[in-house]
Structure formats: C-alpha cells, structure tokens
Amino acid sequence: MLKRFASIIVAATLAFSGLAFTTGEQAEAATGKFAYSKVNGLNIRTAPSLSSKVTTTMNKGQRYTYLGKVGSFYKINYKGSHRYISASSTYTYLKANTKTATAKKVTTASASSARTKLVAESKKYLGTPYRYGGTTTSGFDCSGYTGHVYKKAINKSIPRDSRSQYANSKKVSKSAIQAGDLVFFSHNGSTIQHVGMALSKTQMINSETGGVKYASFTSGYWAPRYVGAGSYL
Structure with a gap:
C-alpha cells in the first residue's frame, strides 16, 4: 500500500511539473x-x-x-x-515573426477604423431627444445612445445600462482616452449613473437633458462627476 501511494505521489509530481513546463513555454x-x-x-x-x-x-x-x-x-x-x-x-x-507583426498592425488599423466609424455614427443623432429607457432614434437615454451607436457603427453589442457598460469595459486612464472610448459619471460619487462617448481627451457626445449633444468632461458640469473611462475596442 505504501509503495502504491509513493507511486501516485511521484506520478502527480511529474504531471504537475509537465504542466508548469508547458505553461512557462507558452x-x-x-x-x-x-x-x-x-x-x-x-x-x-x-x-x-x-x-x-x-x-x-x-x-x-x-x-x-x-x-x-x-x-x-x-x-x-x-x-x-x-x-x-x-x-x-x-x-x-x-x-x-512577420506574421505576428502584421497581425498587430491589422489589429491597430482595425481599431483606428472602428473609432472613425463610431465618431461619424455618433454625430448622426445630434439633437435626438432624450427619453428615459430609450434605445431608438425616437429618443435615447444615455446608455441606450452609446449602445445604439456601437451596434450601428461597428456591429458590436455592449451591455444595456451605464453601470454594466462600465463594469464590463476595459478600463482606460484619463490621459489615454481616445475617440470612441466611453466615459462614465456619477451624481452621488459612488454609483455609475451616466455615460457618454469620447470624441477627444476633453470632449464627449452624449444623450442628456436636451437630447444628444456635445459636452466637455474635463470642465463644467460633468468634470467633478467624472468616474472613469472604458473601451470596447
């Protein structure tokens, strides 16, 4: 029995070592x-x-x-x-490896193209009225608007509400924000309650009171309510 137990331990050790080697090599x-x-x-x-x-x-x-x-x-x-x-x-x-380098270039080019499409699509809806719970051109709420733009521009589905959009996004530092990234805000300092889409490092387009419009997120009303930014690209 003792001999059999020792054999099991040795086999398990070898299996673990093999797994570690494979992971390291990858x-x-x-x-x-x-x-x-x-x-x-x-x-x-x-x-x-x-x-x-x-x-x-x-x-x-x-x-x-x-x-x-x-x-x-x-x-x-x-x-x-x-x-x-x-x-x-x-x-x-x-x-x-030229294939790897080419793949990285293609990915970068694709992201750049996606950002251009997102910006162009977002501007089509300037002036569209704000509507709580709205997800169509008859009226958008903040997250309904960003979700609509992403779907129409690059056929990408993102979560429905602003909190989920923030939670599931890849976080981006404020200094690294690019056009097409999403910017998030809170009125109470703790819960995500609003989202817009960045057009630059200082300006966004969003659906708020008065409808779809441009706004600064580094000055004015939204600056002190800024929480963070996220990307789906």
Whole structure:
C-alpha cells in the first residue's frame, strides 16, 4: 500500500511539473521572434554551456522559435524541447515573426477604423431627444445612445445600462482616452449613473437633458462627476 501511494505521489509530481513546463513555454513563446543561424553546422545544445551535449546542428538560414537569452546563449524551441545555441552575432541573429507583426498592425488599423466609424455614427443623432429607457432614434437615454451607436457603427453589442457598460469595459486612464472610448459619471460619487462617448481627451457626445449633444468632461458640469473611462475596442 505504501509503495502504491509513493507511486501516485511521484506520478502527480511529474504531471504537475509537465504542466508548469508547458505553461512557462507558452509564455516564453510570446516573444514573437525567431533565432536564425548565419552559418552551417551551428551546434544545438541541451544546456547553455559549451561543455553541454550537442544534440544536432542547424544550417545557415534555418530558424527556431526564440524563447529568451541565457548568458551567452539563445534559448530556442526545438521540436517541443528547450535547446540552446550561441548568441554571438557571428553565428546567429534574431528576427521578428512577420506574421505576428502584421497581425498587430491589422489589429491597430482595425481599431483606428472602428473609432472613425463610431465618431461619424455618433454625430448622426445630434439633437435626438432624450427619453428615459430609450434605445431608438425616437429618443435615447444615455446608455441606450452609446449602445445604439456601437451596434450601428461597428456591429458590436455592449451591455444595456451605464453601470454594466462600465463594469464590463476595459478600463482606460484619463490621459489615454481616445475617440470612441466611453466615459462614465456619477451624481452621488459612488454609483455609475451616466455615460457618454469620447470624441477627444476633453470632449464627449452624449444623450442628456436636451437630447444628444456635445459636452466637455474635463470642465463644467460633468468634470467633478467624472468616474472613469472604458473601451470596447
């Protein structure tokens, strides 16, 4: 019985170790770079040391996913295992994964396009009357307006009320606010009670008493009631 229990403990330990290794490797792989060889016959080693075992070699132009630097060696992912190659510029160099870089550019461009669409859509409703509980062009309340603009401009559904819109958004510092982000306010200092959409770092468009209109959130009525900002982009 004792022997069996010991076997279970060992197996569990190995399983846990394997999980930790996998998680760590996934995190390291996020460097988005490849390590390339400049020469033929570059040694691939089991450890970051010249005295470690050479398991195979790589040729000029061959690449492996770069996982980080350890001393004078690059750590690479070689067929699912950690291996090491010289980090000397004579033998190797690093280069970004162009697919990853392109994906980031596309994401940035998409967000910029979405912000432009949101601003254009929001201005279509200037003067639309305020209506408590309203979500249509016959009348909007504050969150009904922001939800309508997001849906029409970029086909994105966001929570119905201002408190939920704030709670579920990705928080943005005041200095980082961009057009299309949502700005939130409280009349009592604790509960989110109003939302508008930023057009700049100082101006928003919102549905309030008098209907859809422009307003400053850094001066005047809304400035002392400002709570925070959030993004759905």
